[in-house]
Amino acid sequence: MKLVSKSIIETKNIAHDLVRALASARLSGRATVLALAGDLGAGKTALTKAIAHELGVAEDVTSPTFVLEKIYRLPKKMPFEHLVHIDAYRLEGVHELEAIGWDEALAHHGNLIVIEWPERVDQAIPHTAHTVRLRAVNETTREIIIPKSLVPLWPEPKTKKN
Ligand SMILES: Nc1ncnc2c1ncn2[C@@H]1O[C@H](COP(=O)(O)OP(=O)(O)OP(=O)(O)O)[C@@H](O)[C@H]1O
Numbered sequence: 648m649k650l651v652s653k654s655i656i657e658t659k660n661i662a663h664d665l666v667r668a669l670a671s672a673r674l675s676g677r678a679t680v681l682a683l684a685g686d687l688g689a690g691k692t693a694l695t696k697a698i699a700h701e702l703g704v705a706e707d708v709t710s711p712t713f714v715l716e717k718i719y720r721l722p723k724k725m726p727f728e729h730l731v732h733i734d735a736y737r738l739e740g741v742h743e744l745e746a747i748g749w750d751e752a753l754a755h756h757g758n759l760i761v762i763e764w765p766e767r768v769d770q771a772i773p774h775t776a777h778t779v780r781l782r783a784v785n786e787t788t789r790e791i792i793i794p795k796s797l798v799p800l801w802p803e804p805k806t807k808k809n
């Protein structure tokens with residue numbers, strides 16, 4: 648499913664629906680993994696910020712490029728306990744992902760793991776991960792491709808009754 652965002656506000660609206668779809672996709676005994684694929688500046692971090700906001704994270708979400716991983720504890724009413732944000736851009740390989748506790752993060756079913764640059768650590772991404780692809784169309788327009796795994800769980804448009 649191809650969505651188009653023409654502003655940060657539209658990206659926030661997409662994040663709202665995405666969080667609901669991911670909440671419905673929760674697996675028992677395992678983390679929910681959202682892989683964000685797309686070039687530099689495609690909007691992976693911008694979408695992650697919007698997801699974090701949607702999940703009640705009050706602090707400013709910055710790209711974890713230099714710390715590799717950031718973990719946010721979420722308010723009780725949220726569908727996940729933690730948001731784990733990983734930027735794999737600078738990772739040398741799967742061993743570095745393992746070193747920051749990837750297996751433990753995956754084993755915790757309350758985790759929503761958002762990973763930028765999943766291509767860098769392809770072999771470590773579980774087949775149950777949801778891969779959203781982003782593309783910059785122009786300065787303010789972003790194409791956001793929702794994977795088949797989430798389309799059936801996508802919230803109904805607000806205007807539609809029943
Ligand atoms: N419709 C839009 N939705 C989201 N971001 C947008 C939109 N239009 C413009 N932008 C801008 O695009 C930029 C996207 O940068 P962002 O850091 O999110 O990219 P990224 O994919 O994480 O890149 P990197 O690979 O460097 O981590 C931001 O500066 C953001 O303000």
Ligand SMILES: [Mg+2]
Nearest residue numbers: 691692710763
């Ligand atoms: Mg980024």
